Amino acid sequence: MSPAAENNADLHCHSDASDGALSPTALVRRAAARGVDLLAITDHDTVDGVLALAGDSLSAPRLVPGIELTARWRRIVIHVVGLAIDPVAPPLVAGCARQAATRERRARLIDQRLVRQGIEGAYAGARARAGTGVVTRPHFAAFLVETGAARSHNEAFSRFLGGRREPGRLDDWPTLGEAIGWIAAAGGVAVLAHPDKYGLTLTRRHELFTDFAAAGGAAAEVVCGRQTAQVTDELARLCQRHGLRASRGSDFHAPHPHAPDLGAVAMLPASVEPVWSDWI
Ligand code: MN
Numbered sequence: 001m002s003p004a005a006e007n008n009a010d011l012h013c014h015s016d017a018s019d020g021a022l023s024p025t026a027l028v029r030r031a032a033a034r035g036v037d038l039l040a041i042t043d044h045d046t047v048d049g050v051l052a053l054a055g056d057s058l059s060a061p062r063l064v065p066g067i068e069l070t071a072r073w074r075r076i077v078i079h080v081v082g083l084a085i086d087p088v089a090p091p092l093v094a095g096c097a098r099q100a101a102t103r104e105r106r107a108r109l110i111d112q113r114l115v116r117q118g119i120e121g122a123y124a125g126a127r128a129r130a131g132t133g134v135v136t137r138p139h140f141a142a143f144l145v146e147t148g149a150a151r152s153h154n155e156a157f158s159r160f161l162g163g164r165r166e167p168g169r170l171d172d173w174p175t176l177g178e179a180i181g182w183i184a185a186a187g188g189v190a191v192l193a194h195p196d197k198y199g200l201t202l203t204r205r206h207e208l209f210t211d212f213a214a215a216g217g218a219a220a221e222v223v224c225g226r227q228t229a230q231v232t233d234e235l236a237r238l239c240q241r242h243g244l245r246a247s248r249g250s251d252f253h254a255p256h257p258h259a260p261d262l263g264a265v266a267m268l269p270a271s272v273e274p275v276w277s278d279w280i
């Protein structure tokens, strides 16, 4: 087993620059208190949280600049994590600007749909909850729950926000190859995020790994959040089969009794090479 596998690396989490509850600084402090050695903040389609920390001198954890890009593969939306990126690389910055415009259009579309369902003020409500960050569906969900339109976050998503079907045009998102290209142009490593979360059959999941590796992807998340040991084993096997390294993250968004805290997820199996083994 690679010695790096012993490290408590959390290479997937969100700050309030996207849909997380904590500021980048609070996230780093929380990670340090929980024994995380290596941390990547991977906000949805923005590096603002990473840039906010750029001036800080920290003893622990070590920070890996990251991002979680929304992309499309065939007719579904998938997520690609970029690690060890240069957050000011022009192709990535341009990509993030395109993503922000897509998200803004999508937020307006969600707002129009809600108006037709008799709910006013959702855009302003979501915008206020997003602060200076990008408006995401969880911000709309928070508005819907707090104003009583929905009883829970889950109900807000399934009843008003499209559930697994993303609102807006799929073609607005970059292709898998484009997203990997932005990460590569920023000197980073492209990681296929949570491959078990797309509702794919085993055959299609295998095809996704094939296309991801062919497009220059270097790793896949073998552990992301809470999952069964069986899922971990399956994903580890897929990494081996496709010559990919393995990543590990909590996908932490906020302190929550039913979601894992920073660093508090399963360790990687010994059969895979950690994506961070060159960085430690
Ligand atoms: Mn999120």
Ligand code: MN
Binding pocket: 068, 079, 193, 194
């Ligand atoms: Mn994701």
Ligand code: MN
Binding pocket: 012, 013, 014, 068, 251
């Ligand atoms: Mn995420």
